Amino acid sequence: MQAKQRIxxxxxxxxxxxxxxxxLELEGYRVSTATDGKKALxxxxxxxxxxxxxxxxxxxxxGFQVAETIRLQNSEVPIMFLTAKNSSEDRIxxxxxxxxxxxxxxxxxxELILRVGNLVRxxxxxxDLKELNSYTIGDKTIYFNSYELHHADGTITSLTKxxxxxxxxxxxxxxxxxxxxxxxxxxxxxxxxxxxxTIDNFILTFRKYFEPDQKHPIYFHSIxxxxxxxxxxx
Amino acid sequence: xxxxLIFLWGVLxxxxxxxxxxxxxxxxxxxLLAITHELKSxxxxxxxxxxxxxxxxxxxxxxxxxxxxxxxxxxxxxxxVENVLLTTKLExxxxxxxxxxxxxxxxxxxxxxxxxxxxxQSQIIKPELDPExxxxxxxxxxxxxxxxxxxxxxxxxxxxxxVFVRLKKEGSKLIFSVTDHGIGxxxxxxxxxxxxxxxxxxxxxRKTKGTGLGLYIVKTVLQKHNAVIKVxxxxxSGSIFxxxxxxxxx
Numbered sequence: 438m439q440a441k442q443r444i445x446x447x448x449x450x451x452x453x454x455x456x457x458x459x460x461l462e463l464e465g466y467r468v469s470t471a472t473d474g475k476k477a478l479x480x481x482x483x484x485x486x487x488x489x490x491x492x493x494x495x496x497x498x499x500g501f502q503v504a505e506t507i508r509l510q511n512s513e514v515p516i517m518f519l520t521a522k523n524s525s526e527d528r529i530x531x532x533x534x535x536x537x538x539x540x541x542x543x544x545x546x547x548e549l550i551l552r553v554g555n556l557v558r559x560x561x562x563x564x565d566l567k568e569l570n571s572y573t574i575g576d577k578t579i580y581f582n583s584y585e586l587h588h589a590d591g592t593i594t595s596l597t598k599x600x601x602x603x604x605x606x607x608x609x610x611x612x613x614x615x616x617x618x619x620x621x622x623x624x625x626x627x628x629x630x631x632x633x634x635t636i637d638n639f640i641l642t643f644r645k646y647f648e649p650d651q652k653h654p655i656y657f658h659s660i661x662x663x664x665x666x667x668x669x670x671x
Numbered sequence: 672x673x674x675x676l677i678f679l680w681g682v683l684x685x686x687x688x689x690x691x692x693x694x695x696x697x698x699x700x701x702x703l704l705a706i707t708h709e710l711k712s713x714x715x716x717x718x719x720x721x722x723x724x725x726x727x728x729x730x731x732x733x734x735x736x737x738x739x740x741x742x743x744x745x746x747x748x749x750x751x752v753e754n755v756l757l758t759t760k761l762e763x764x765x766x767x768x769x770x771x772x773x774x775x776x777x778x779x780x781x782x783x784x785x786x787x788x789x790x791x792q793s794q795i796i797k798p799e800l801d802p803e804x805x806x807x808x809x810x811x812x813x814x815x816x817x818x819x820x821x822x823x824x825x826x827x828x829x830x831x832x833x834v835f836v837r838l839k840k841e842g843s844k845l846i847f848s849v850t851d852h853g854i855g856x857x858x859x860x861x862x863x864x865x866x867x868x869x870x871x872x873x874x875x876x877r878k879t880k881g882t883g884l885g886l887y888i889v890k891t892v893l894q895k896h897n898a899v900i901k902v903x904x905x906x907x908s909g910s911i912f913x914x915x916x917x918x919x920x921x
Contacts, residue, residue: 452716452740456723463727494708521711522704543715546722 441467442487442557447477447503448519449495453542457490457519457549464550466557474498478506485619486514487557493520493531501534508535515556519544572608574647574656574669581605586646594646599624603639607657607667616664640665698868698883705870705882709751713744720744750818754884757815758867761891768809768895775806775813779838779847782817786825795831796821800838804845806916812892819885820849820912826881828853828909845916852909861902865890 444466448454451472458468469484471477473496481489489507493500504516517538518531531539537559538552571580576589584601586594596604602624607615620636640659644651658666720737723729729737760766783798806813824834828851835850856864863869868883893900893914903911 450712450716452744453712453719455740456716456719456737460719460723460727494704521708521715523707542711543718546719546726 441465442561443467443469443485444488444490444553444557445469445471445477445480445484445486446490447471447474447495447500448490448492449473450492460546460550461553464553466553472496474500474503477503481507481510483616483618485623487560488553489514489516490553491516491518491520491536493518493522493527501530504531504534504536513560515560517552517556519549572604575649577647579604579608600639600642603636604643607665608669611667611669614660614663614666618664620664636665698866701870702868702883706751706755709882710748713747716744717741751882753815754882754888757812757888757892758884761888761895768812768892770807770809772805772807773810775804775845775847776800776802776838778810778814779817779836782814782821783836786818786821795833796825796836797833798836798838800836801840804838804840806845808896809892812888813896816889816892816914817847819889820914823885824849824851824853824910824912827851843918846913847916848911848913850905850909850911852905855904855908855910856902864902865900 442465444461446454446458446461446468448457448470449472454470454472458470461468469480469486471480475497477489477491477495478498489504491500491503495503498506500518500520504518507514507516512535515537516535517540518536519540519542520527520531521542523541528539537556540549540552570582571578573579578587579585579596579601580587581601581604584596584598586596588594603620606620606623617633617636637659640657641651643657644654647656648654656668658668660666720741724734724737779800780798783796787796821834821836828834832852834852835848837846837848837850839846865886867887869887870881870883890900896916897918898914898916900912900914903913905911
């Protein structure tokens with residue numbers, strides 16, 4: 438089953454938040470919510486999203502600033518402003534801050550659903566283009582589509598589906614820490630909750646495959662209290 | 672020398688006028704932003720609730736929740752329109768508030784009851800009201816004053832904190848007060864909070880909603896009834912808004 442696309446909805450009006458969330462969930466999205474700018478940035482840091490829907494006039498940090506901060510960390514996730522601010526100056530500010538779309542309150546439900554669908558699909562297409570088919574670590578190459586690891590001497594090791602997915606996730610996010618929550622969400626999709634030990638065992642296997650010296654890893658690192666990191670400066 | 676002093680005095684006045692104009696302009700801008708938000712948000716909720724009910728196959732219970740929430744949003748819009756209309760009336764010099772005798776105790780008790788139902792289940796609005804206090808005043812405008820003061824106390828209090836509402840006869844005076852345990856009003860803001868359009872902080876990021884009309888209406892209505900309002904600090908935290916009707920003879 439394909440994982441649900443994830444949306445972060447930032448809105449401080451309780452009724453509006455509730456009704457938008459319900460509609461998006463009925464359309465098949467998984468929705469996380471935040472009621473102020475500070476919480477929004479915290480949630481954004483902890484999880485991965487396919488779309489951010491942002492109100493502008495929200496407590497703590499306004500929506501424009503939230504978008505600007507998100508853009509500093511992530512230039513790809515689509516952002517849609519959903520706001521009562523309707524002047525062309527506001528729209529221009531919103532787009533300048535890195536938004537992909539701007540919808541004014543009160544809006545039509547159908548229009549919201551169509552625009553959300555377009556933005557999520559556009560984000561997915563971007564991901565497809567960047568699809569990673571293979572990756573070389575040292576003298577070994579991983580082929581993600583065939584779940585294979587090709588060694589320099591020509592021998593081939595079969596990888597399990599979860600090994601391949603975890604490798605792909607760590608490689609796509611190379612040189613940055615990936616939290617256990619992100620790994621569980623992406624690789625295990627929260628269907629089963631493996632213990633931390635399970636992920637550790639995967640990392641041990643990867644070290645066996647790729648590290649010249651398993652006791653002093655240069656590629657696969659555990660970061661205490663955070664998660665794991667794949668380091669490669671190629 | 673004399674001309675130089677006159678000139679300097681003129682420059683100073685011009686500068687002060689310019690500063691005042693700029694401040695008024697800024698407050699009007701804030702008001703426009705605030706009112707845009709305050710009008711459009713409940714409108715957007717009501718529209719979305721109705722569109723959702725029409726589009727989705729919701730169970731009856733969910734529909735009831737959405738309809739009840741829509742009604743609350745409509746009441747919020749109604750309050751806002753009333754406030755704007757009342758402000759316009761109050762600013763019309765030829766407008767005289769229509770006065771009649773009514774039972775203030777009964778009115779305050781009714782408002783407490785309504786706001787109690789709207790707020791958190793365990794929200795304690797504690798009324799301590801002298802019985803059968805009669806007042807000759809504009810009933811609609813005084814309703815607005817009492818509602819504004821209690822709503823403010825709830826708005827600026829932590830969820831479910833106690834709000835005390837007192838009505839007491841003291842000789843020729845009648846004292847109505849609302850006490851909360853909220854964030855309080857900083858001393859430097861106390862003189863400004865009754866000004867028209869005045870709101871604490873930046874409009875885009877403020878925590879509480881409003882237009883900056885509520886306390887202005889309160890003060891203006893009370894002035895037209897020869898009553899005064901004071902804001903004092905509560906201990907250990909929060910505020911006391913105290914209204915005194917002088918020469919009350921009811």
